[in-house]
Amino acid sequence: MAEPTDAKSQPPPQKKRAVQRCPNCDIRCDVSCFVAGALARCGHCNVRFEVQREDSKPPPPPAPKQPESPFPALDGFLVHERIGQGGMGEVFRCTRVSDNKPVAVKILTPQMAAVPDYVRRFGREAAAMAQLDHPGIVRLVGRGKAGGHVFIAMELIEGTSLRLWAHKNRPTARQLAKLLAQVAHALAYAHARAVVHRDLKPDNVLVTADLRTKVLDFGLAGLHSEGAECLTQSHVAMGTANYMAPEQRKDAKRADHRADLYSFGVMAYELLTGELPVGRFPPPTKVVSGLDARWDALIERCLELEPAARPHSALELAHGLEALAGVATPLALAPRTRRKAGKSGIWSWLGIGTAVAVVIGVVSLRVAQDHGSHRPSLTAARAAPKKPLRR
Structure with missing residues (x-):
């Protein structure tokens, strides 16, 4: 042992x-x-x-940091993808956690969020949208701050911009009239509630698969009601230059709903002809063969330099466009303000069954200069090959 x-x-x-x-x-x-x-x-x-x-090996290097998410963190929302980007913010496809509802969330960029004026303007967009509940206008579903971000939540619309839709589909004049009539009705609704869009253009109109239009991006919207403070509290011209009414260029604060009608005319002309009405430009019938002459009257009225000479309301435009589309009984536009001798204007608005407009000589609008560039002028003098009209 x-x-x-x-x-x-x-x-x-x-x-x-x-x-x-x-x-x-x-x-x-x-x-x-x-x-x-x-x-x-x-x-x-x-x-x-x-x-x-x-x-005696040295200690292993620290594990690499996980890459940060490319999307912002928003309390109450699941962020899926970025679907748009603008001057003031980005738009994301999201799901609202409370009701599993798909929404589009517009977030102010950090650079813009650091500027109080832009934060206020972002809030004005929400204030304008909150007043509007129309099938032709993108609806507001929420707003606030989350995860350090200022945001607006809107209904998610599956569609494409009117500009891209027209480029891809090459619509007929009647198809365009139907779509533009919807836009005009949406504008009439907003104007009746003292909301002016101020930046109307084909990029700010969505077209859905069932050919319904939705007006969006009220980022420059203003309120114009008696006793109400204008949401655009600046005399600086705001909007997209090619679509901006002359009075909006000079004093954005004083521009009213008729500035939207001017922008509407620019948009209609561009969609019909593929060109912007800049400088001396021909009437649409001189560019597009077989086009109904009533388009000339409608667009010329919208592009009048004087707001008082334009249609009285977007509802007038809607009725005129419905007549062109053949979907409703036409209502003639109100008579235009008589001009002094020597100024242009012989196109008349024609309803169904009336004679077409006749060109006598050369029809032109005076050319005005703004910041060194010519304002639009309607003329039949420009020789341009006509584009065939799809029927």
């Missing part, structure tokens, strides 16, 4: 020797006193080599 021994009398365990072969002569060298990465010298061939030891 073995006698117990005292643990203190036991010799200390010897460390395992670290051995590495010399890469030159293959002699086994003791590298126990070296750490990994140090240079040792072979005692046989005197060649230096780097020590590699499993028991």
Whole structure:
């Protein structure tokens, strides 16, 4: 029977020797006193080599940081993808967690959010949208701050811009009249509630798969009611230059619903002819062969330099366009304001069953200069090849 021994009398365990072969002569060298990465010298061939030891490896590098999400974090919303970007913010496709409703959330960019004026303007867009509940206008479903972001939540519309839709589908004049009549009805609804869009253009109108239009982006909207403060509290021209009414260029604060009618005329002309009515331009019938002459009257009225000479309301435009589309009994536009002798204007608005407009001589609008560029002028003098009209 073995006698117990005292643990203190036991010799200390010897460390395992670290051995590495010399890469030159293959002699086994003791590298126990070296750490990994140090240079040792072979005692046989005197060649230096780097020590590699499993028991003395440097600590592993820290795990790489997970890439940050490209989308902002919004409490109450699941952000799926970016679907649009504008001058003031970005638009994301989201799901509202409370009711699982798909929505479009417009977020003010951090740069804009740092400027109080832009934050106020962003709030004005929400204030304008909150007053509007119309099938032809994108609806507001929420607004606020979340995750450090200022946002507006709107109904999510599956569609494409009117500009892109027209480019892809090459619609007939009647099809355009139907779509533009919807836009005019939406404008009439907004104007009746003292909301002016101020930036109407084909990019701010969506067309759905069932050919319904939705007006969006009221970022420059203004309120114009008696006793109400204008939402655009600036005399600086705001909007997209090619679609902006002359009075809006001069004093944005004083522009009313008739500025939207001017923008509507620019949009209609562009969609019909593929060109902007800049400088001296021909009436649509001189560009598009077979086009109903009533288009000339409608567009010329909208593009009048004097607001008082334009149609009285967007509802008048809607009725005129419905007549062109053949979907309703036409209501003639109200008589235009009589001009002084020497100024242009002989196109008359014609309802169904009346004679077409006749060109006597050259019809032109005076050319006005604004910031060094000519304002639109309607003329039949310009020779341009006609585009065939799809029927």
